[in-house]
Amino acid sequence: MGEHYPITTLQRDRWILQRRGHKNSLEPARPYAFLWEEECDDQGELISTATIFLTNRECPFRCLMCDLWQNTLDESVSAGAIARQIRYAIASLPSARQIKLYNAGSFFDPQAIPPEDNPEIAQSLRSFERVIVECHPAFLRGKYAERVLRFRDLIGSKLEVAIGLETVHEPTLQKLNKRMTLDDFKSAAEFLKSNDIDLRVFILLRPPFLTEAEGIEWACRSLDFAADCKADVCTVIPTRGGNGAMEALGGQYQPPKLSSLETVVAYGLGLCAFRVFADLWDVEKFSTCECSSQRATRLAEMNQTQQLPSAIVCSTCT
Ligand code: SF4
Numbered sequence: 143m144g145e146h147y148p149i150t151t152l153q154r155d156r157w158i159l160q161r162r163g164h165k166n167s168l169e170p171a172r173p174y175a176f177l178w179e180e181e182c183d184d185q186g187e188l189i190s191t192a193t194i195f196l197t198n199r200e201c202p203f204r205c206l207m208c209d210l211w212q213n214t215l216d217e218s219v220s221a222g223a224i225a226r227q228i229r230y231a232i233a234s235l236p237s238a239r240q241i242k243l244y245n246a247g248s249f250f251d252p253q254a255i256p257p258e259d260n261p262e263i264a265q266s267l268r269s270f271e272r273v274i275v276e277c278h279p280a281f282l283r284g285k286y287a288e289r290v291l292r293f294r295d296l297i298g299s300k301l302e303v304a305i306g307l308e309t310v311h312e313p314t315l316q317k318l319n320k321r322m323t324l325d326d327f328k329s330a331a332e333f334l335k336s337n338d339i340d341l342r343v344f345i346l347l348r349p350p351f352l353t354e355a356e357g358i359e360w361a362c363r364s365l366d367f368a369a370d371c372k373a374d375v376c377t378v379i380p381t382r383g384g385n386g387a388m389e390a391l392g393g394q395y396q397p398p399k400l401s402s403l404e405t406v407v408a409y410g411l412g413l414c415a416f417r418v419f420a421d422l423w424d425v426e427k428f429s430t431c432e433c434s435s436q437r438a439t440r441l442a443e444m445n446q447t448q449q450l451p452s453a454i455v456c457s458t459c460t
């Protein structure tokens with residue numbers, strides 16, 4: 143059995159923080175990672191993509207499953223640093239048609255990405271057809287909404303915003319400590335869609351507190367909810383441990399199986415509502431059987447083709 147998980151948000155914040163290890167030491171002038179990849183677009187074409195993991199101040203939320211804080215700073219970066227990081231990564235990568243700027247938090251959080259840097263950042267994104275950023279719904283409403291629209295206008299190409307829906311299983315969503323309700327998500331989706339901004343949705347497969355079967359069921363229901371919110375892309379993420387807090391939950395968190403990821407992605411593709419990707423970062427950590435590498439290859443093919451290759455038959459795990 144794991145430790146007792148607290149009930150109130152403030153207690154949860156503290157409990158999660160106390161179980162953290164150390165952050166990595168980062169250089170504010172450089173992105174902490176960047177890579178070139180290809181991603182299937184809505185026409186079935188593979189689009190060259192530059193993905194940049196920006197170094198910036200830590201997200202103000204304390205989600206139970208989050209490990210992104212490991213690659214963040216305690217302080218905001220100075221003016222111009224983010225644009226410099228972007229230019230550095232672009233110059234180091236092969237050319238690409240779209241760009242993902244992931245900042246381990248919310249792109250429109252002024253503490254993370256200084257708003258006065260918008261013009262310089264937009265200038266460095268000129269050559270891309272699509273710009274994809276991530277953001278918590280709290281930074282897509284009220285006084286922050288204006289910045290989103292200004293940024294959309296400044297880049298002069300298609301803006302896509304990724305939001306972590308995580309799960310539509312409401313008791314679990316609440317325990318994840320994300321400080322977001324399904325209504326918050328829906329309003330953020332409506333705001334984006336009514337302003338000609340595309341919506342990417344991150345969904346967790348088997349967050350803590352759910353069994354394998356419940357994990358599959360609620361990931362599928364989350365895909366249904368994303369379809370109702372008119373999402374353009376969904377990425378299903380097998381829930382990972384490794385941040386301290388997840389380990390402290392003991393048996394309340396178990397990593398999902400790759401066969402479950404296949405089931406959920408297949409369900410999402412069957413909705414014919416959007417593209418569906420399996421997040422395959424660190425996929426080897428989910429290996430539980432000799433068929434796992436074949437399953438990972440099949441998932442990569444599903445990502446690239448948005449079709450279902452023939453199923454893997456395994457006498458050991460099925
Ligand atoms: S909102 Fe995203 S980046 Fe921030 S703590 Fe939660 S999962 Fe991590």
Ligand SMILES: [Zn+2]
Pocket residue numbers: 431432433434456457458459460
């Ligand atoms: Zn197997």
